[in-house]
Amino acid sequence: EAQVTQNPRYLITVTGKKLTVTCSQNMNHEYMSWYRQDPGLGLRQIYYSMNVEVTDKGDVPEGYKVSRKEKRNFPLILESPSPNQTSLYFCASSGDRSFWSSYNEQFFGPGTRLTVL
Amino acid sequence: GQQVMQIPQYQHVQEGEDFTTYCNSSTTLSNIQWYKQRPGGHPVFLIQLVKSGEVKKQKRLTFQFGEAKKNSSLHITATQTTDVGTYFCAGTTSGTYKYIFGTGTRLKVLA
Numbered sequence: 001e002a003q004v005t006q007n008p009r010y011l012i013t014v015t016g017k018k019l020t021v022t023c024s025q026n027m028n029h030e031y032m033s034w035y036r037q038d039p040g041l042g043l044r045q046i047y048y049s050m051n052v053e054v055t056d057k058g059d060v061p062e063g064y065k066v067s068r069k070e071k072r073n074f075p076l077i078l079e080s081p082s083p084n085q086t087s088l089y090f091c092a093s094s095g096d097r098s099f100w101s102s103y104n105e106q107f108f109g110p111g112t113r114l115t116v117l
Numbered sequence: 118g119q120q121v122m123q124i125p126q127y128q129h130v131q132e133g134e135d136f137t138t139y140c141n142s143s144t145t146l147s148n149i150q151w152y153k154q155r156p157g158g159h160p161v162f163l164i165q166l167v168k169s170g171e172v173k174k175q176k177r178l179t180f181q182f183g184e185a186k187k188n189s190s191l192h193i194t195a196t197q198t199t200d201v202g203t204y205f206c207a208g209t210t211s212g213t214y215k216y217i218f219g220t221g222t223r224l225k226v227l228a
Contacts, residue, residue, distance in 0.1 A: 033216065040126075042205060043160070043218040050214060058215055090159060106150070106207075106216075108159040 002027045004109035006091050012115045013081055021076045021112050023091030031095040032074040033058070033106070034066065036087040043090065049074055081116040088113050119144050123206060123219035131227050136196050138222035140189040140206035147209050149182050149189045154221075155202045163191075196226045 004025045013019055025032065033048040035058075045058030049068040063085055065077040074093075078085060091109040120143045130136050140149065148167045152160035164173055166182035166189065173180045179192045189206055206219040 031214065035218070040220065042123075042220040043207075045216050045218075048214060048216075056215070059217070092160075104148070104150075104165065105162040106152075106160075108161070111159050 002107070004091055004093055004107050006089075006109040006112050008112060009110060010113050012117065014117050015082055016080050019078050019081060019114075021078075021089060021091075021114070023074045023076065023109060024072050025074075025091075025093040025107070026072065027093060027107065028071065029093035029095050029107075030071070031104070031106075032068065032091065032093045034064070034074070034076045035090045035092065036060065036085075037090060037111075038087050046076070046089075081114075083116050086114060086116045119210065119217050121206060121208065121217050121219040123204075123222050125222055126220065127223050127225075129225045129227060130196050132198060133195050136193040136200070136224055138191050138204050138206075138224075140191075140219045142187045142208060142217070144210055145186050147186075147211050149186075149206055149208045150216075151180060151189075151191055152205045152207065153202050154205065158202075160205060193224075196224070198226050198228055200224060201226050 007022045030051050034046040035043040037043050044060045046064050047066040049055045089112045092106040094104045094106045122141050124139050150165045151163040154160045164180050169186050170184045171182040177194045181190045203221045203223045205221045207216050
C-alpha cells in the first residue's frame with residue numbers, strides 16, 4: 001500500500017531533550033516536506049527536500065533540522081525542544097515523476113502530536 | 118512575507134445548502150492545490166489548478182483559479198454530512214518549491 005508513515009504518533013517530552021520524528025514513504029517520491037499545524041494558523045512548512053542531499057527552509061525552520069540521506073526517509077530533528085514547538089506535525093511527499101509536472105499531489109502521513117513540557 | 122488567507126474561518130450549513138470558501142494570496146501563485154482534512158485526520162489532496170481562470174469540477178465540488186492567479190475558490194453544491202472537515206488551499210510561487218497553506222475553513226454540516 002502506498003503510504004507515508006511517521007513515528008512516533010504521540011510524544012510528550014521535556015524542554016531541551018533532543019528528539020527525532022521519523023518519516024518514510026514507499027512511493028519513490030522525490031519531494032518530501034515537514035509541516036506543523038497549529039489552531040488558527042493552518043499548516044506551515046518547516047523544511048522541504050527536492051531530492052537526496054537537497055534540503056531547503058520553509059516558512060518556520062527555526063529550532064528544527066532535517067536530513068535526506070535516502071530517498072525514502074526524511075527525519076525531523078529537534079535538537080533542543082521548547083514549549084513553543086508543541087504542535088501537530090505532518091510529513092508529506094509528492095512527485096513520482098518530474099516535480100515540474102503539473103500534477104504534484106502531496107501525500108500526508110498520519111501526523112505526530114508533540115507536547116514539550 | 119507571503120500570506121494566503123482563507124475566508125470564512127468557520128461555516129455552519131444545513132445539509133443540502135451550498136458552501137463556498139475563498140482563498141486569497143498576497144502574491145501570484147504558480148499553482149493552487151486544495152486539501153480536505155477530516156477531524157482528527159490528515160490533509161487529503163482534492164485537486165490542483167495551474168492555469169489562469171481554470172475551472173475544474175469533481176461531482177458536487179467546483180474549483181476555480183482566478184485570472185490573476187492570486188485567488189481561488191471551492192464551492193460545494195448541496196452539502197452532505199460527509200463534507201464535514203477543514204478545507205485548505207495551498208500554493209507555490211514561481212521559482213520556489215516552498216508551499217504556503219491557507220488558514221483553512223472549517224465546515225460543519227447540520228443534518
